[in-house]
Amino acid sequence: MKSAESEQYELVIVSNRLPVDHVSGEGDDAVWRTSPGGLVAALEPVMRERDGVWIGWPGMPDVHFEPFEADGIDLIPVPLSAEEVEDYYEGFSNDTLWPLYHDVISPPSYHREWWEAYQRVNRRFADAAIEVAAPNAIVWVHDYQLQLVPKMLRDARPDLIIGFFNHIPFPPYGIYSQLPWRRQIVDGLLGADVVGFQRVADAGNFARAVRRLHGFETRGNIINVPLEDGQLEQTVRHRATGRRGHPIRTVLARPFPISIDAQEYQKLAADPQIRARAREIREELGNPRVLMLGVDRLDYTKGIRHRMKAFGELLEDGAFTSEEVALVQVASPSRERVDAYAQLRDEVEIMVSRINGDFSQLGHPGIHYLHQGYPREEMVALYLAADVMLVTALRDGMNLVAKEYVASRTDQDGVLILSEFAGASDELRQALLVNPHDIDGLKSAIVHAIRMPQRERTRRMRALRKRVLSHDVQRWSATFLDALTREDHNDPANHLDIPKRTVAPLGYGD
Numbered sequence: 001m002k003s004a005e006s007e008q009y010e011l012v013i014v015s016n017r018l019p020v021d022h023v024s025g026e027g028d029d030a031v032w033r034t035s036p037g038g039l040v041a042a043l044e045p046v047m048r049e050r051d052g053v054w055i056g057w058p059g060m061p062d063v064h065f066e067p068f069e070a071d072g073i074d075l076i077p078v079p080l081s082a083e084e085v086e087d088y089y090e091g092f093s094n095d096t097l098w099p100l101y102h103d104v105i106s107p108p109s110y111h112r113e114w115w116e117a118y119q120r121v122n123r124r125f126a127d128a129a130i131e132v133a134a135p136n137a138i139v140w141v142h143d144y145q146l147q148l149v150p151k152m153l154r155d156a157r158p159d160l161i162i163g164f165f166n167h168i169p170f171p172p173y174g175i176y177s178q179l180p181w182r183r184q185i186v187d188g189l190l191g192a193d194v195v196g197f198q199r200v201a202d203a204g205n206f207a208r209a210v211r212r213l214h215g216f217e218t219r220g221n222i223i224n225v226p227l228e229d230g231q232l233e234q235t236v237r238h239r240a241t242g243r244r245g246h247p248i249r250t251v252l253a254r255p256f257p258i259s260i261d262a263q264e265y266q267k268l269a270a271d272p273q274i275r276a277r278a279r280e281i282r283e284e285l286g287n288p289r290v291l292m293l294g295v296d297r298l299d300y301t302k303g304i305r306h307r308m309k310a311f312g313e314l315l316e317d318g319a320f321t322s323e324e325v326a327l328v329q330v331a332s333p334s335r336e337r338v339d340a341y342a343q344l345r346d347e348v349e350i351m352v353s354r355i356n357g358d359f360s361q362l363g364h365p366g367i368h369y370l371h372q373g374y375p376r377e378e379m380v381a382l383y384l385a386a387d388v389m390l391v392t393a394l395r396d397g398m399n400l401v402a403k404e405y406v407a408s409r410t411d412q413d414g415v416l417i418l419s420e421f422a423g424a425s426d427e428l429r430q431a432l433l434v435n436p437h438d439i440d441g442l443k444s445a446i447v448h449a450i451r452m453p454q455r456e457r458t459r460r461m462r463a464l465r466k467r468v469l470s471h472d473v474q475r476w477s478a479t480f481l482d483a484l485t486r487e488d489h490n491d492p493a494n495h496l497d498i499p500k501r502t503v504a505p506l507g508y509g510d
């Protein structure tokens, strides 16, 4: 248990961002509210049960906040200077690692000063965790911004149980090997006892990177990391003897596909006010025969241009008019100071103007483009209003929007068009799966969705809902923590809970 003097915790969550929004006030008068993301919903009960704390950046540069509590969760803010936001967050995290890990859709930039900042900030997060973790505590580190933290923790505190979950893809070695600091990152991750990924292919890509860079033995999901002199006595968990008779520790690297708080989405979908808002949305749009919806951060990984191209060509072909079919595209502002994002915004907005200029009818623009972020209630109203949900990511770790759409459709209706390059496609097999690079294929899927008979829609949606409702984010966190605290990595309980037919897009898992 936490003791007041020592402020030590049994469970420490570490992520780049704290799960809170700053509501008002400054310094000690600052007021915070937890952001209603799935991760908070999943971890909140576990944190209460195990006496937990969350460490992360409060989202503003150059401000120092003391540890505080929001909605019953203990939070420890890690400060970042304006320069560190530029070099560690916008630079190395979002202009080096993000494009590299998403199939180099946009060219990654490699700058040594960004790498310096990444190391320095990772050290700050690790130190914050080391300070508050009780002996033998669990530390669960999240995402690509903090890949060096597991090794920093292990070196300083071999007593800790260390987990890491990567929310974004892990690229094939042919791409990963571009990274000038590829060894250091792999070594950072190997500091964990369990390294979790979204997809089977991501875990495979990581194991291959370890083999290519270090030549370590791997067996299925298990990586044998040789123990060096001096590490032997300190290593208390997962010690074994390798095939060549040398002492090793094992690291479990396997998929744990993340999910959503499905019950919460069902509840919101049943709310009479939200249902009324859904009807109102359709009316405001002029009651189109078909309403199609896209919801994404304005990110080049999301394939927003590809879906607009397909939609524009269908208008041009006369497949339907802008009065019959409306597309609402929510593109919430994201990472706006990174050049590739600013450029994408220009490209998308030029495209929207061209398509609307060419094909709008008075009172019926083809594309309703919203460069805004919306609260969860409005998202659910949009999901309920939409006949067709378009998720056309060129690469995406999971894509929670796809799962939220399914969980919200308590009426068993609506068609999900889903890119095979999004992690969600491993589980949501009854969606209309598409390759977003194939514009003709995407157009056919849109026409198929629009014409799909009610019975087929219900059959597909029922199967999708079964998967999302039974595999929610609470189950995800429980599965991860079970694997992390299990004595033996060879335990058959470390089985994979992903449909067997899963096939990663060609070229990804090689």
Ligand SMILES: O=P(O)(O)OC[C@H]1O[C@H](O[C@H]2O[C@H](CO)[C@@H](O)[C@H](O)[C@H]2O)[C@H](O)[C@@H](O)[C@@H]1O
Pocket (backbone or CB within 6 Å): 016, 017, 143, 167, 168, 258, 334, 335, 396, 397, 398, 399, 400
């Ligand atoms: O913190 P930001 O830079 O504003 O970015 C927002 C988050 O984007 C990424 O989300 C990923 O995680 C989702 C949940 O696992 C997954 O569904 C999605 O496919 C990923 O792209 C990022 O990983 C987070 O760290 C960011 O906070």
Ligand SMILES: O=c1ccn([C@@H]2O[C@H](COP(=O)(O)OP(=O)(O)O)[C@@H](O)[C@H]2O)c(=O)[nH]1
Pocket (backbone or CB within 6 Å): 295, 296, 297, 330, 332, 372, 373, 374, 375, 376, 379, 398, 399, 400, 401, 402, 404
């Ligand atoms: O205006 C918006 C746009 C998006 N979202 C939420 O942002 C998350 C996006 O997660 P996803 O995994 O789809 O993509 P990411 O942005 O994490 O890459 C989902 O929970 C959306 O409901 C939101 O609340 N308001």
